[in-house]
Amino acid sequence: MNLSRRKFxxxxxxxxxxxxxxxxxxxxxxxxxxxxxxxxxxxxxxxxAKYGELPIVDSKEVNLKAPAIAENGAVVPVKVKSSLADVKxxxxxxxxxxxxxxxxxxxxxxxxxxIQIRIRMGKTSEVIAIVESGGxxxxxxxxxKVTIGGCGG
Amino acid sequence: xxxKIKIKVKAKEKKGIVKAKLLVKHPMESGMRKDKAGQLIPxxxxxxxxxxxxxxxxxxxEFGTGVSKDPFVAFAFKGTAGDKFTVDAVDSKxxxxxxxxxIK
Amino acid sequence: MRRKITFAVLAVCFLSLAACSDDNNxxxxxxxASVKKTEAVNYQDKVNQDVKSFRAFxxxxxxxxxxxxxKDGVYAIDQATREQWLEIEEFPPYELSIDEGQxxxxxxxxxxxxxxxxxxxxxxxxxxxxxxxxxxxQQVVTLELAINQCRENNAEPAxxxxxxxxxxxxxxxxNLSREKVFDIKVPTKEAYTAYMSGKQFFYxxxxxxxxxxxxxxxxxxxxxxxxxxxxxxxxxxxxxxVYRSNWGELGTIGHRYRECNKNVRSEPLAxxxxxxxxxxxxxxxxxxxxxxxGPSSRK
Numbered sequence: 236m237n238l239s240r241r242k243f244x245x246x247x248x249x250x251x252x253x254x255x256x257x258x259x260x261x262x263x264x265x266x267x268x269x270x271x272x273x274x275x276x277x278x279x280x281x282x283x284a285k286y287g288e289l290p291i292v293d294s295k296e297v298n299l300k301a302p303a304i305a306e307n308g309a310v311v312p313v314k315v316k317s318s319l320a321d322v323k324x325x326x327x328x329x330x331x332x333x334x335x336x337x338x339x340x341x342x343x344x345x346x347x348x349x350i351q352i353r354i355r356m357g358k359t360s361e362v363i364a365i366v367e368s369g370g371x372x373x374x375x376x377x378x379x380k381v382t383i384g385g386c387g388g
Numbered sequence: 389x390x391x392k393i394k395i396k397v398k399a400k401e402k403k404g405i406v407k408a409k410l411l412v413k414h415p416m417e418s419g420m421r422k423d424k425a426g427q428l429i430p431x432x433x434x435x436x437x438x439x440x441x442x443x444x445x446x447x448x449x450e451f452g453t454g455v456s457k458d459p460f461v462a463f464a465f466k467g468t469a470g471d472k473f474t475v476d477a478v479d480s481k482x483x484x485x486x487x488x489x490x491i492k
Numbered sequence: 493m494r495r496k497i498t499f500a501v502l503a504v505c506f507l508s509l510a511a512c513s514d515d516n517n518x519x520x521x522x523x524x525a526s527v528k529k530t531e532a533v534n535y536q537d538k539v540n541q542d543v544k545s546f547r548a549f550x551x552x553x554x555x556x557x558x559x560x561x562x563k564d565g566v567y568a569i570d571q572a573t574r575e576q577w578l579e580i581e582e583f584p585p586y587e588l589s590i591d592e593g594q595x596x597x598x599x600x601x602x603x604x605x606x607x608x609x610x611x612x613x614x615x616x617x618x619x620x621x622x623x624x625x626x627x628x629x630q631q632v633v634t635l636e637l638a639i640n641q642c643r644e645n646n647a648e649p650a651x652x653x654x655x656x657x658x659x660x661x662x663x664x665x666x667n668l669s670r671e672k673v674f675d676i677k678v679p680t681k682e683a684y685t686a687y688m689s690g691k692q693f694f695y696x697x698x699x700x701x702x703x704x705x706x707x708x709x710x711x712x713x714x715x716x717x718x719x720x721x722x723x724x725x726x727x728x729x730x731x732x733x734v735y736r737s738n739w740g741e742l743g744t745i746g747h748r749y750r751e752c753n754k755n756v757r758s759e760p761l762a763x764x765x766x767x768x769x770x771x772x773x774x775x776x777x778x779x780x781x782x783x784x785x786g787p788s789s790r791k
Contacts, residue, residue: 267436267448267450268435268436268450269450273450273452273453302572302575302576303572304572304719305576306572306573306576306577306737306791307737307738307791309456309457309737309738309740310456310457310580310737311456311576312576312579312580327454329454332454333418333420334452334453334454335454336452336454337451337452337454337455338449338450338451338452338454338455338461339449339450340447340448340449340450340461340463341445341447341448341449341450342446342447342463342465343444343445343446343447343465344444345444345446345465345466345467346446346447346463346464346465346466347405347463347464347465347466349463349464350461350462350463350464351409351460351461351462351463351579352455352459352460352461352462353455353456353459353460353580354454354455354456355416355418355453355454355455355456356454382718382719383718383719384717384718384719384720384791385716385717385718385719385720394588394591396583396587396588396591398583409582409583411583411585411587411588413588415740456737457585457740458585458588458740460580460583460585462582462583
């Protein structure tokens, strides 16, 4: 066996071993963090990285509550509630943030689709909530204004 | 040496629904801020928070740098007062934290 | 002598919002004794007149706000930001600092003593007693100054002012004092001098932008400064120390004074400088009757 082929098999073995390890981990283990989605710099790329080609519909069954004008872009309180059944996860995107995906909150079968979080917004932007349920993505969005204060920020 | 992540939790049950609130002490550095010397402060953010109750994961939050400093998150699940659940956290530097909470 | 006293009284009144009266109408021959007696009563009375006028100004400007509600600062007068603030208050970030402050407070000094030896009544609530005019050292003592004095008296190095450990300890102490009502006294001439110095600072224009504290927080309180609603000065100290979203951490009133001074392009003074301590003295007295609600969260 020449050098390159030997190297190939060694690396293949290593790779296979790693894949086998990851595959054997329980579903919600520490390996979920989606690097590509969290570091994507535009909204569509972030959604695609997170959900692939799942269809998105605007839904009245997703209730997004955020202030019309954020008091401070560093701390914007947001609530998302949904009456949809079997909600797998709720994600929040800020369209004009450097990295639009802020968070994905994954829920168990005995959990309610009712979450609150405080997010950062760099500037006035659309805030989008995406609820994954029944193999589809259900979306609600709202514009949140971020202003420049007069007292040091 | 890794530092322990501080987690504060409030959990109350009403009519079979547990409403839980989490506050995690974390700088949530985006990696875009500069210090006084003009150097970029390295990225350092809370990555995941996992909540287990009676052998099941009721909540698993994934966080990016778009979450506010000292992250706050609230969620709800079916449960009973007097029961306990665990909260585990890990950040982008591998620091971890965990706490056991009794539902009020 | 009488003319000098009258002139002094009038000069003092010139800076005051309150109408004032010349109290030395009697032409008694035993002047020193009677003058001393009237002086001791006048200082607290004059201060109380000032407080009355100050309150009246804000009650007139914001007729729908109860006096005691001014402790909530801008959130007492602006509904939109109040809603966001209330959401954050459900589990505010300063709770982490209170826990930290408790740990710092209870850790013993190298000599075996602890903060509890300096602040014996901390559990009953003591925040409402600060700042006070200390006749022994003839200066205004703020809570933060007292914390460091406690450390120095126990051979511990002083903590940095403004943020961090000191702010956390201040938060712990304030939290134990919630709902206690401020009633700072001005019993002596020296205390009154410090009070007047603080009052003068409050009304003096400073910085490149040439604003006084009163310009923004009295005259046009409630108006917008770009997208900020200007908070009324009454109630400013009650929620200290404060977790400002802007700072992403807890800071003291002194830290805010320095920041505000920088905002008007005025050189900030050193933490716990006499001018800032006197200003805090004046501001807290103007907030007498309001309750402690610190630590608090703000924009």
